[in-house]
């Protein structure tokens with residue numbers, strides 16, 4: 001499809017909409033919006049625009065749609081699959097200045113925010129009211145970017161992913177039409193669920209301007225444990241048993257020994273370098289949590305755990321979670337010059353041990369170095385496989401390993417991506433994962449965005 005270019009005439013029209021302060025063609029700004037956190041080829045947009053309202057976004061989309069100019073919504077650019085890279089140039093709509101908490105309804109446990117709000121900052125405000133928004137991708141993501149990728153994280157196992165917290169949204173369609181989807185009711189059986197359609201659409205169907213989120217009361221008590229095993233299968237089998245036992249952990253994370261090693265070095269921890277589980281429970285009473293941890297300890301014992309450290313204080317617990325959030329950074333710092341390609345498969349929980357084992361086998365067979373960790377309780381495996389994209393033969397091996405691992409996950413009834421989205425990197429798995437329903441997805445795209453202006457080149461070509 002031939003796209004239109006941003007000429008002086010369009011620039012003038014955009015300036016009329018947002019003023020001259022909120023539009024830039026500066027080299028460093030274009031460069032900043034040419035890449036995310038992935039290895040995918042950079043591409044600068046023609047122009048970056050910072051809208052302040054749904055009305056401004058609507059006018060820009062109308063103009064772009066008329067001229068078939070690509071538009072890519074932008075949150076914080078922390079994606080890992082090339083999701084916000086403007087591969088066809090055009091306009092990047094950076095939502096970061098739409099960063100207001102519009103309405104906090106504590107009595108309903110709901111908040112209405114603009115899409116550019118950073119979720120960590122939102123949670124700081126909410127904590128003063130005894131509330132929180134649980135999905136936690138770790139990086140400094142915006143709510144719009146979390147909606148775009150249907151982000152989740154450590155606490156998804158208990159509370160759910162971004163999609164589970166969205167009650168209603170204001171979105172702008174490529175035609176410029178502003179629509180409100182969803183309601184503020186916690187449950188609804190009314191018609192097609194358009195919120196769910198737009199969540200995870202990676203900016204390919206609409207721009208999200210405003211989101212009403214469901215919130216959770218901050219847990220009164222928490223308890224954490226660090227458990228270590230050898231070999232790795234005993235750790236991953238324990239995860240499966242904990243999930244089957246009826247217990248409801250708020251976090252259940254797995255790290256293999258090399259991951260523990262890099263985290264120890266980078267985050268100054270002194271964990272034994274063995275397959276490890278980080279486990280956390282949330283609840284209303286310390287006594288109840290103690291009971292749950294006792295049950296977990298028993299399960300771990302049955303799987304020959306080597307160490308079970310519970311009774312971790314607040315400070316130590318925070319340090320552990322900070323270390324867990326810092327895994328990717330730790331891997332990068334410990335392996336300068338290498339790029340870690342990230343696997344993000346998720347499988348039904350009974351297949352988790354097989355998934356981890358298969359991943360390690362593939363990486364070993366290809367003579368590569370990899371780190372395995374992930375949101376194990378949700379069946380989500382991250383393997384970071386090291387390579388240098390410029391070294392073609394070696395990078396080819398990394399990509400082959402990725403394919404073998406993802407295909408295994410799909411054969412287990414799983415997915416190529418548990419939380420990072422398709423972007424550019426996972427497009428090649430869409431056919432195998434979705435079969436005929438991929439055609440329906442294309443038809444939906446065609447219906448909502450007939451000119452293909454919204455974030456072209458993502459999810460599918």
Ligand SMILES: Cc1cc2nc3c(=O)[nH]c(=O)nc-3n(C[C@H](O)[C@H](O)[C@H](O)COP(=O)(O)OP(=O)(O)OC[C@H]3O[C@@H](n4cnc5c(N)ncnc54)[C@H](O)[C@@H]3O)c2cc1C
Pocket residue numbers: 036037072073074075076077078079080083084095115116136137138139140141142143144145146147148149150151152153154201202203204206207208209328329419420455
């Ligand atoms: C170190 C590290 C750790 C990470 N860990 C996790 C993790 O544990 N879990 C997880 O889920 N992710 C994780 N991520 C990935 C990333 O942080 C998330 O996907 C996050 O939600 C992206 O948010 P963002 O604001 O940076 O969005 P961006 O990267 O800017 O955009 C994401 C997508 O959403 C679209 N988009 C952005 N804003 C809007 C909008 N207003 N309307 C419509 N579309 C929009 C973009 O076009 C793009 O396709 C991690 C990333 C890093 C770097």
